[in-house]
Amino acid sequence: MTRIIFPLLCAAATLFASPTVAQSSGVLAADAPDTYTVQRGDTLWGISQRFLNEPWRWPEVWRMNREAVSNPHLIYPGQVIVLDRNGPTLSIGRVITDQKLSPQVRTEPLENAIQSIPVADIEPFLNRPLVLDESTIAGAATIVATENQRVFMGNGDTIFAKDITAGAETWQIVRAARPLVDPVTKETLAYEAQYLGLARLTVPGKPASGEHPEVPATLQIVNAVEEIGPGDRLVRAEQPSNLSYVPHTPSHDLDGRILGIYRGVAETGRHYVVTLNIGKREGLEIGHVLALHRERGTVRYDGDGRKETFDLPDKRYGVLFVFRVFERVAYAMVMDTDGHVSVGDLVRRP
Numbered sequence: 001m002t003r004i005i006f007p008l009l010c011a012a013a014t015l016f017a018s019p020t021v022a023q024s025s026g027v028l029a030a031d032a033p034d035t036y037t038v039q040r041g042d043t044l045w046g047i048s049q050r051f052l053n054e055p056w057r058w059p060e061v062w063r064m065n066r067e068a069v070s071n072p073h074l075i076y077p078g079q080v081i082v083l084d085r086n087g088p089t090l091s092i093g094r095v096i097t098d099q100k101l102s103p104q105v106r107t108e109p110l111e112n113a114i115q116s117i118p119v120a121d122i123e124p125f126l127n128r129p130l131v132l133d134e135s136t137i138a139g140a141a142t143i144v145a146t147e148n149q150r151v152f153m154g155n156g157d158t159i160f161a162k163d164i165t166a167g168a169e170t171w172q173i174v175r176a177a178r179p180l181v182d183p184v185t186k187e188t189l190a191y192e193a194q195y196l197g198l199a200r201l202t203v204p205g206k207p208a209s210g211e212h213p214e215v216p217a218t219l220q221i222v223n224a225v226e227e228i229g230p231g232d233r234l235v236r237a238e239q240p241s242n243l244s245y246v247p248h249t250p251s252h253d254l255d256g257r258i259l260g261i262y263r264g265v266a267e268t269g270r271h272y273v274v275t276l277n278i279g280k281r282e283g284l285e286i287g288h289v290l291a292l293h294r295e296r297g298t299v300r301y302d303g304d305g306r307k308e309t310f311d312l313p314d315k316r317y318g319v320l321f322v323f324r325v326f327e328r329v330a331y332a333m334v335m336d337t338d339g340h341v342s343v344g345d346l347v348r349r350p
Contacts, residue, residue, distance in 0.1 A: 028088055029053055040077045045117050051083055056247040056289040062090050122323050122333055128195045131326045137176050141234040144216050152227035161234055164205055164217035170237040173197045173228055180329055182277045183257050183344045189328040197224035247289045249350055256347045267340040276330045284325050292318040293346035
């Protein structure tokens with residue numbers, strides 16, 4: 001439970017609107033309302049879309065600082081979002097109730113808070129090791145045997161693994177399933193791992209000593225979503241990620257492409273997850289918003305008595321929100337699009 005004192009919240013919120021946005025004539029949506037009452041299931045992105053032409057710029061126009069915007073637990077269903085067109089700025093007003101207004105402390109469960117983006121759509125991607133590079137695969141622990149030498153295991157079964165390092169009790173079981181290939185260079189950037197389940201260490205292993213071979217560690221499978229067997233890999237379970245993200249545009253130009261769409265389809269749409277061929281090494285960050293572009297190709301013009309070739313300008317047709325970044329690849333959610341999203345499409349700084 002968390003307590004929020006609304007009069008103090010509004011009074012303490014600091015002005016964060018940038019002069020660039022404040023002076024921009026096109027920042028507000030044509031049909032922007034003066035107020036909006038937050039509904040269950042809303043997101044900050046969706047709320048800001050009601051007011052702004054570029055909803056990812058909400059941290060620049062909310063009347064609060066970046067740290068406050070990054071904490072979604074400040075905004076709950078029933079609160080009123082107020083638009084000041086002079087800024088323009090958005091601020092949090094009072095909660096709509098049928099009771100007589102008076103100073104009060106309002107208590108809300110944390111799970112009722114408004115999130116930045118639709119977290120339920122990306123939660124499976126946040127805490128699982130979905131991307132492995134060759135060095136990670138080589139250094140991962142490996143299942144070498146199963147109880148009673150069974151071929152495949154499930155919940156509650158015992159497995160034995162080598163290279164289990166000290167200091168970790170919980171391990172994720174994965175299988176390096178699909179190479180992530182750059183659509184331009186055809187280079188394999190990483191491998192998308194198939195998540196198989198979760199195991200808990202019960203008995204540590206022992207290194208080889210003299211004539212005695214290594215004794216593998218003993219683990220119990222606590223959750224299996226696929227069949228598990230010898231040869232599957234284990235990596236340390238990651239800590240739960242912060243599910244709050246503040247969108248921002250990159251400070252430098254980025255030029256990447258969509259190298260894959262989750263579950264292997266060729267095209268997708270809004271609120272689906274795609275894989276990008278750029279990552280930390282290109283300066284990509286969690287929270288970056290990128291524009292989607294589609295190449296129109298090249299045409300030949302035979303008029304005026306001569307033949308000419310022209311490269312048609314790319315078409316911008318949507319935006320992505322980057323929510324997880326690896327060294328050479330990243331995952332992003334399609335937030336807005338006026339057409340289908342395809343493998344090979346361009347992603348750039350908006």
